[in-house]
Amino acid sequence: MTCCPHCQGADRFFNQRVAAADLRKYRRHGPRGMTKRLLDTLRAAGVDGMTLLDIGGGIGVIQHELSAAGVTDVTDVDASSAYLAMVRQEAEKRGYAARARYLHGDFVALAGQIEPADIVTLDRVLCCYPDGVALVNAAAARAKRFLGLIYPRDSWWARKGAVLLNLYPRLRDDPFRTYIHSTAEVESTAADHGLRKVMHYGGVVWQVAVFGR
Numbered sequence: 001m002t003c004c005p006h007c008q009g010a011d012r013f014f015n016q017r018v019a020a021a022d023l024r025k026y027r028r029h030g031p032r033g034m035t036k037r038l039l040d041t042l043r044a045a046g047v048d049g050m051t052l053l054d055i056g057g058g059i060g061v062i063q064h065e066l067s068a069a070g071v072t073d074v075t076d077v078d079a080s081s082a083y084l085a086m087v088r089q090e091a092e093k094r095g096y097a098a099r100a101r102y103l104h105g106d107f108v109a110l111a112g113q114i115e116p117a118d119i120v121t122l123d124r125v126l127c128c129y130p131d132g133v134a135l136v137n138a139a140a141a142r143a144k145r146f147l148g149l150i151y152p153r154d155s156w157w158a159r160k161g162a163v164l165l166n167l168y169p170r171l172r173d174d175p176f177r178t179y180i181h182s183t184a185e186v187e188s189t190a191a192d193h194g195l196r197k198v199m200h201y202g203g204v205v206w207q208v209a210v211f212g213r
């Protein structure tokens, strides 16, 4: 695996127990909140025949939903081996695992080996990574049609929340941290790649944005 200390922290944090709980929630309730908004926007734009690169896909909500909506080919790059095992199992159950591939590691480090896809998604991944610009750069460079992002708003309360959330890993000397990146910087990085914002919704903590070309 190619992993920085932050991703090693993510690998420990998003363990088998967390993955199993996430899958139970998804099976019970389906896609929710910002993820549902992102999926609705992509489905409304039409995803039939498109390819998907889901970075930090977790248990694979976006992958399962978009495969059912006509996405032909899925790549998932995740720092968590527990999530990858779970998403692969679920894709097998849903009958599309043969059209999917799974890579373990830091997407920024692996990006050079990864083919561009029509749709690239980062659902609550930016907040786990220290260099937001590098992550968005690498993702945007691989987005042929759409880039979908869900990440925290850069509000004072989100920053205060991140400081509190980071107390526990700091005390345990664990490198896993929550990061709040500048919205202006994220958006201008996407724009540098010729991506135009086509949808945005801001909640109290999270925001969802879809960029297209």
Ligand SMILES: C[S@@+](CC[C@H](N)C(=O)[O-])C[C@H]1O[C@@H](n2cnc3c(N)ncnc32)[C@H](O)[C@@H]1O
Pocket (backbone or CB within 6 Å): 007, 010, 011, 014, 055, 056, 057, 058, 059, 060, 061, 077, 078, 079, 080, 083, 105, 106, 107, 108, 122, 123, 124, 125, 128, 129
């Ligand atoms: C909060 S979870 C979100 C999972 C899923 N996208 C969701 O919304 O349910 C963050 C995910 O990003 C992954 N991750 C964080 N940094 C990453 C990186 N640099 N490369 C690949 N995956 C990363 C973690 O392993 C984890 O799966």
